């Protein structure tokens with residue numbers, strides 16, 4: 214690979230109706246460099262990456278790769294031929310195809326006799342390289358994989374090579390569904406790729422990942438690049454304040470307080486894994502964390518609680534109404550054909566009824582109120598939910614659950630793609646609601662979020678391996694119980 218390989222974007226603009234997603238962006242990426250791209254939800258990061266990956270045509274501006282000006286015929290195919298790959302935030306695999314077949318979609322060269330076997334070998338080797346011990350069967354249908362496994366396949370597929378070169382890779386929130394250990398494997402791999410001369414754009418709301426991995430950090434705000442500096446010029450606080458996020462006081466004030474424990478038990482649940490000897494309980498006013506490595510039974514437990522609220526279960530008892538913030542936003546959370554307003558109000562239709570019909574005025578006010586409370590960035594709440602950026606869609610799902618009358622809120626790794634400032638607001642909201650008596654069951658892959666909880670159950674292979682009170686909570690204990 215030529216050491217001078219370079220992507221150069223200048224004056225790129227893109228509007229969606231009245232929304233100016235990109236307002237004249239300049240960006241340079243060199244081979245062998247890892248560029249960290251950060252900014253609030255809706256800043257324009259994904260839109261910019263879609264332009265670079267060939268999935269969106271800009272309204273104006275220039276894209277050059279190695280001094281070759283790319284015109285309006287630039288497309289996904291052209292990007293691929295030039296060695297540009299993208300791992301999209303909203304995963305792009307076909308659920309009805311196997312992991313190997315999905316790999317074939319990216320590589321037309323894998324054809325003829327035995328192509329499935331060759332595709333399986335290609336993706337299998339890449340999964341082994343990036344995520345040793347991944348446990349993913351390459352012959353499995355993608356729809357049967359957990360969201361973390363799908364994210365791993367999507368990432369590994371982007372790095373597979375047949376005849377064309379691999380020069381630049383865009384990773385749009387690649388670790389949002391991965392636990393810390395798996396995210397660490399990926400970031401180590403990214404550094405190895407850099408050393409081989411691949412240029413990487415890493416978008417993440419996990420600022421420590423950016424600071425540990427990127428050489429240079431570019432900050433976007435409201436469709437513009439507002440800073441571009443060596444990563445060494447920032448620490449976490451510097452980065453947060455440059456992003457125009459939250460104040461130091463905001464950062465510090467949301468830590469969990471030990472509540473006076475209520476005697477009212479709302480949830481009792483026994484994981485069904487063989488050998489499990491512990492029971493999970495959650496009381497009124499409690500925030501109960503579910504920790505451990507991804508996909509070790511936490512989501513199954515949340516779903517069993519959700520089902521038990523409707524139907525009696527031998528292993529789970531639930532004494533009040535529940536609402537669920539789904540972890541897999543695309544598959545289980547949003548209604549893609551509906552407006553933002555309809556998506557927010559869905560769990561509260563009873564409260565918005567006038568006679569047999571939904572009162573549109575009440576529905577609008579409900580959505581407006583939550584837009585203001587949780588800062589959903591949208592030109593018009595009547596627009597389709599897919600017009601929101603990923604993080605803002607996630608906020609709409611929060612609004613749906615928190616705005617409902619449910620006394621028990623189940624959250625399945627719910628902060629995927631939510632920016633730092635909004636996360637803090639949501640932590641505060643959760644704590645306030647718990648103080649008013651709501652119960653939260655919160656599965657998270659983020660250590661810092663477990664510290665927001667009053668109590669944490671750690672899961673391994675579907676069983677509970679530790680039950681830690683807030684004052685016993687340390688990273689070491691959680692890791693020890695996770696492995």
Ligand SMILES: Nc1ncnc2c1ncn2[C@@H]1O[C@H](COP(=O)(O)OP(=O)(O)OP(=O)(O)O)[C@@H](O)[C@H]1O
Nearest residue numbers: 229234254255256257258259260600601602603604
């Ligand atoms: N297809 C679309 N139709 C209408 N508006 C859109 C569309 N895609 C993006 N937008 C708007 O463009 C702006 C930038 O969105 P983008 O997804 O690029 O933000 P982002 O920085 O990637 O945010 P996040 O961190 O939440 O992923 C947002 O206001 C969003 O609502």
